[in-house]
Amino acid sequence: MSQGVALRRKNVTRRKQNIAAYLFITPFVILFVAMLLVPLFYSGYLSLFKTQLVGGTVFDGLGNYIRAATDPLFLASIGRVALILLIQVPIMLGLALFFALAIDSGRVHGSKFVRLIIFVPYAVPGVVGALMWGYLYGRDFGPISQAFHAVGLPVPDLLSSDLILGSVMNISTWQFAGYNMIILYSALRAIPTEMYDAAQVDGAGQFRIAWSIKIPTIRPALVLTLIFSIIGSFQLFTEPSLLYSIAPSAIGQAFSPNLYAYNQAFVNQVTNYAAAIAFLLGFVIMIVSYVVQLPLLRKEKVQ
Numbered sequence: 001m002s003q004g005v006a007l008r009r010k011n012v013t014r015r016k017q018n019i020a021a022y023l024f025i026t027p028f029v030i031l032f033v034a035m036l037l038v039p040l041f042y043s044g045y046l047s048l049f050k051t052q053l054v055g056g057t058v059f060d061g062l063g064n065y066i067r068a069a070t071d072p073l074f075l076a077s078i079g080r081v082a083l084i085l086l087i088q089v090p091i092m093l094g095l096a097l098f099f100a101l102a103i104d105s106g107r108v109h110g111s112k113f114v115r116l117i118i119f120v121p122y123a124v125p126g127v128v129g130a131l132m133w134g135y136l137y138g139r140d141f142g143p144i145s146q147a148f149h150a151v152g153l154p155v156p157d158l159l160s161s162d163l164i165l166g167s168v169m170n171i172s173t174w175q176f177a178g179y180n181m182i183i184l185y186s187a188l189r190a191i192p193t194e195m196y197d198a199a200q201v202d203g204a205g206q207f208r209i210a211w212s213i214k215i216p217t218i219r220p221a222l223v224l225t226l227i228f229s230i231i232g233s234f235q236l237f238t239e240p241s242l243l244y245s246i247a248p249s250a251i252g253q254a255f256s257p258n259l260y261a262y263n264q265a266f267v268n269q270v271t272n273y274a275a276a277i278a279f280l281l282g283f284v285i286m287i288v289s290y291v292v293q294l295p296l297l298r299k300e301k302v303q
Contacts, residue, residue: 047275057272064276073254074277078284080165081233081256085288088169089229095173096180096225101210103181104188115185119178126175126238133171133239134159134246159247168255171239176232180225187221188214227289234285237262257281 050060068074099118103111121129136142137158148155158167191214199209215222237258244251244259253267254260257277265274 043275043278046272047279048272050272051270060272064273065280067273068277068280074257074260077254077257077260081236083165084169084172084233084236085230088172089226089233091169092173092177093180093222093225093229095177097184097215097222099177099181100184100188101214103185104214105206105210107206115182118181121175121177122179124175127242129175130171130239130242133167133174134243137167138246159243159250161250164243164247164250164255168236168239168243172232172236176229180229183225184218184221187218191217223293226292230289230292231285234258234281234288 047064048059048061049057050063051057099114102108103115108114124132136144139145139155139157139159142158144158145155156163158164195213195217196209199213204212235258236256240251240255240259241262244253244255251259253263258281261274261277261281264270264277
């Protein structure tokens with residue numbers, strides 16, 4: 001009898017705990033559904049229609065997607081993102097890895113201060129960072145141009161159509177290298193020190209330990225930062241949208257896929273086509289992210 005009462009009390013307590021847990025997660029679920037799932041499904045619905053002068057809004061099926069896939073402006077924006085992935089992302093992750101390894105080696109004096117200084121650009125809001133670099137890049141008033149004038153060298157127009165992509169890459173590197181450094185440094189701190197001791201006994205130096213132990217061990221963290229960087233590159237918006245007011249001829253309305261979708265929706269009022277661009281961009285991000293992870297997934301299966 002006493003066991004049955006104890007079992008019932010246990011079930012009542014468990015039920016109360018489950019109810020409390022559901023109550024705690026309910027606000028998140030409501031916000032998730034209202035702010036993500038509902039807009040997502042509505043955008044998908046909009047992408048299947050088009051608005052005509054004659055006939056109004058009609059069902060178009062995959063017409064908007066086909067139009068986006070053959071749109072030279074959209075394809076050119078994807079090409080710029082591809083250049084960012086091939087040039088800026090490796091440089092940024094290389095710097096982040098170098099900083100993380102240098103701090104983890106214990107040979108950097110004031111490592112906490114150095115870590116903070118490298119991370120600070122990520123804490124600066126993207127809008128503030130873009131405006132600051134827009135001022136630095138200014139040909140007539142920026143400190144960079146004044147420095148070139150001071151030494152008698154020709155001033156490069158960093159906001160010209162030829163150099164604007166490199167300028168945007170520099171802003172992204174400055175802003176996100178510290179964020180990725182923190183992720184890699186945290187992964188390095190999780191490596192057991194016994195592995196380093198054994199390597200040092202065998203005569204391995206700091207470079208050999210970094211190359212043969214540290215980097216292979218934090219490969220999942222490297223892949224994670226790479227995936228984040230891929231997603232961030234395709235979602236590039238803040239920097240070109242703010243630099244557009246300074247250098248409209250160099251940026252244009254289709255500098256990045258996100259900027260192009262924004263201008264189609266809120267400037268040209270073509271919301272159906274903008275929704276299709278957004279969904280197509282999401283598919284591209286998923287495909288590229290999956291392809292990047294394939295080597296790691298295959299290696300885990302072999303192991």
